[in-house]
Amino acid sequence: MPDADPPGWELPLLLFAGFRTLIDQLHASLAARGHPDVRPVHGFAMQAIGVHGASISEIGRRLGVSKQAAGKTVDRLAALGYVERVDDPRDARSKLVRLTPRGLDSLRLAAEIFEALRADWVAQLGAERVRSLESSLRTVVPAAGYPVDVPGWFG
Amino acid sequence: MPDADPPGWELPLLLFAGFRTLIDQLHASLAARGHPDVRPVHGFAMQAIGVHGASISEIGRRLGVSKQAAGKTVDRLAALGYVERVDDPRDARSKLVRLTPRGLDSLRLAAEIFEALRADWVAQLGAERVRSLESSLRTVVPAAGYPVDVPGWFG
DNA sequence: TTAGGATCGACAACGTGGTTGTCCAAACCG
């Protein structure tokens, strides 16, 4: 047995480092293209809102956080000009949260940048190893989408 | 070209899901073995303290956060009984933060559990694919260890 | 030896993201 396996604690560190590398590069590109104030959590929230908009409660459910937490995040997104609240014509209790043109632009840019980032990995590792990495991870992680309560989850 | 590549935004999601899966399983095992109150951030902090102890400022540097933030985390760790502050005999300004026996136990257990978790992945994917995943990630992430200011970084 | 500067750790104030609990208005349903 020539090479010893790396210690088990290295695996989570590498996964996190990969995640963080991508997200940091995403936000560096976003900042360079007119979106310096978006934080990672905002991107996930806007993803949860989607191009058709959603109510506060629905956003909370999609993110796996309370509606109060979702409401605060929407407040900050609104202050940054990425979303707006409009009355829901079909439910007087509900306010529909919709992306502004600026919000839509950031979402479109983010998708582009993620493609470019994956292409970088393919250039470094080859298409086969990137596909293998993705397929390995799909095997070991539960199928369900993951909640995005990262700050609260971690600390 | 038979199969289309997955969209670029899936890669960070998979990496995060892998990380979160491992950390969640770690803390589930830790909770079952007498450490229900440790949070992920505490584990990283204890790792930074190490078996020989460290000063508050040194912990902050190792974690990539301010000494004030390190001090608060140490406060909570001390309240949980995982660390203690003792006077540094060689510097009257400094307090040495040391792991208690309980803290050392959690660190030892965590190392064991991470080994078992990696073995689970090997059982599901095969040793070669796990090694390939680790090696791919080492290629694309910067060599430097990553800061652990996760909540602040994300939000 | 002493003056100046750097470092240690504490305290305070604040921003952001999360949580519960409470409340009212509107919607739903038997």
Add this chain to the structure above:
DNA sequence: CGGTTTGGACAACCACGTTGTCGATCCTAA
């Protein structure tokens, strides 16, 4: 119609991060 559920706001609180300040201690160089 009346009871229950739901949507969203408000308040209080906790965890984790930040900057700024400060006194005490250490180090170094005049």
